Amino acid sequence: MVSGTGIVIVEEREREFVYRKKCESCGNAEWSTTTRSKPTKGSIMNDAFTCPKCKNRQNIQIFG
Secondary structure (H helix, E strand, C coil), X not given: CCEEECEEEEEECCCEEEEEEECCCCCCECCCCEXXXXXXXXXXXXEEEECCXXXXXXXXXXXX
């Protein structure tokens, strides 16, 4: 199972998952989705994005 901060998991498959980036400041979630391979158990994937609505720049962490 995958979890994270700054994301909303849309779908989880055997080897990959689909998510949307979500601003922790204003709650805006991107319309587009991103598909990635699942991280290995116990690892952390890092990314960052800038919210198009409030311009808040934040880090995203995805936990395996």
